[in-house]
Amino acid sequence: MGEYSGRFLPESLARAAIVEVGRRTYLRGFVAANDGNISVRIGDDLVLATPTGRSKGFIRADELVKMTLSGRKIEGTLAPSSEIKMHLKIYEARPDVMAVVHAHPPICTGFAVAGIPLDKCVLAEVVMTLGAVPLAEFAVPSTQELAEAVAERIRGCDAVLLANHGAVTVGPNPFAAHYSMERIEHLANISLVARLLGGEKLLTKRQVEEIAEVQRASGSSLPPLACKTCADSTCPPEELVGPRERRDGQPAPDFDVALAPMVSEQLLAQVVRVLKEELAEL
């Protein structure tokens, strides 16, 4: 399984996790055809990424491309994702990030196409976990401009909508990044239904403070960039950009890498189970 420093997933596990996250991304309808891409940081200067042009539902572990953070290919016969610049720029901007998922989930991408960020205080779970999901301005897919626009936004949060394109989420491991993608698509679904039914009733500032107090009391940290637009306060969108900042004004902690060993054990168990199931189906 290889050496595990406690910060990076062992390569074989990272490969299996990318395969599984790709499969889940495709089966959940978060991408169509060959859309989307996934990467995992497996060393100080090493990243594993999905190859370009393949359906992420059917990627094999040996098809992944190994690269340095500066974009030099180390291993792999296929070309890396066309969005590799965006992934690498995110790792540069956020040294605590260990995995990046890019997808086009239809409802949150609908919000991105309509130019509407998911940054209001509407759901307690999102206030407690993701906070605000801002919108990065449009830039052509695969370009350095897109990489810069996303990296600028991701400095302050763990999920970003890409105007007229899709969404990006980051995490301390590939499953955490995937779960954030699930969460923003769920939030977008609920927000859309609320809008069809007359519009979201925002949580009040007091309610958000109470949620934050419960979160603090349970020993968890608040999301890096809390949603700030409550029922009784409005914040200009510019406030959603900038350094990672908690609602209480303290700097946001990095992802808790101390949890990484536990998470990797769970990952390992999941991946082994999946492989066994797949073998049994043959």
Ligand code: 13P
């Ligand atoms: P790749 O197959 O090159 O990763 O591109 C898919 C995509 O969604 C581009 O935005």
